[in-house]
Amino acid sequence: QQQVKQSPQSLIVQKGGISIINCAYENTAFDYFPWYQQFPGKGPALLIAIRPDVSEKKEGRFTISFNKSAKQFSLHIMDSQPGDSATYFCAASRRNNRLAFGKGNQVVVIP
Amino acid sequence: GAVVSQHPSWVICKSGTSVKIECRSLDFQATTMFWYRQFPKQSLMLMATSNEGSKATYEQGVEKDKFLINHASLTLSTLTVTSAHPEDSSFYICSARPSLVGGEQFFGPGTRLTVL
Numbered sequence: 001q002q003q004v005k006q007s008p009q010s011l012i013v014q015k016g017g018i019s020i021i022n023c024a025y026e027n028t029a030f031d032y033f034p035w036y037q038q039f040p041g042k043g044p045a046l047l048i049a050i051r052p053d054v055s056e057k058k059e060g061r062f063t064i065s066f067n068k069s070a071k072q073f074s075l076h077i078m079d080s081q082p083g084d085s086a087t088y089f090c091a092a093s094r095r096n097n098r099l100a101f102g103k104g105n106q107v108v109v110i111p
Numbered sequence: 112g113a114v115v116s117q118h119p120s121w122v123i124c125k126s127g128t129s130v131k132i133e134c135r136s137l138d139f140q141a142t143t144m145f146w147y148r149q150f151p152k153q154s155l156m157l158m159a160t161s162n163e164g165s166k167a168t169y170e171q172g173v174e175k176d177k178f179l180i181n182h183a184s185l186t187l188s189t190l191t192v193t194s195a196h197p198e199d200s201s202f203y204i205c206s207a208r209p210s211l212v213g214g215e216q217f218f219g220p221g222t223r224l225t226v227l
Contacts, residue, residue: 034215043117043204043218044155089154098145099216103154 003027004092006102013109019077021105023090028071030092034099035064035075038087047088048075080109114138115207117219124195125227132190132222134205140185141207145216146178148201155204161188195226 005024013019023033034049050057050064050073057064063076077084087106091099114137124130134144143162147155159175161167161182169175177199179191188207192199202223206216 036218041202041221041223043115043206043221046215046217049215098157098160101154104152 003100004102010106013080019080022074029094032093036089113217115219121223123225129193134188136207139209143208144188145206147204
């Protein structure tokens with residue numbers, strides 16, 4: 001059972017555009033929602049994370065929007081650059097337990 | 112900060128041999144470490160959770176006698192793939208969670224295992 005569902009599966013964005021990836025979760029007990037960025041042949045790197053007590057968190061060009069009532073959260077990459085081309089995974093966990101990962105989203109930023 | 116290393120970064124071995132992969136947290140202590148495997152273009156699949164000084168907890172379907180996990184210290188966990196077969200070929204990734212910080216997991220760079 002997929003606890004965290006990601007969409008779209010892949011995304012092509014023009015340089016300078018906004019990349020938006022969405023995640024939906026089922027378990028209302030989840031209290032930690034990170035996004036990871038992974039380049040081919042590398043391990044995932046924590047990009048940004050949010051807890052359900054806030055609706056938005058911004059770090060540089062990356063923003064998480066969190067909608068608790070809809071059980072959804074999204075990653076926005078502003079001013080997308082070719083170097084942002086990677087696979088992005090959303091995840092969720094409950095009280096320091098293991099992370100439930102989404103299936104991943106491949107983002108390609110074209111010059 | 113929060114750097115996790117893995118060794119080796121890649122390994123090729125013959126079928127039937129055993130391979131050990133090390134995972135180290137370089138600048139923090141990790142009470143809990145996790146081992147994942149990832150197939151091409153797929154998500155991370157949790158294999159087991161290991162807590163320092165105690166036995167690892169394996170996910171359903173993961174053979175504990177085949178994938179031996181040892182978490183002997185707060186900075187080191189090892190995964191040994193015993194009697195490896197070609198179907199064990201995969202990308203193995205560890206992560207570590209700092210003892211005093213809630214939720215965050217920091218991932219190692221991964222180990223590419225190829226079994227011939």
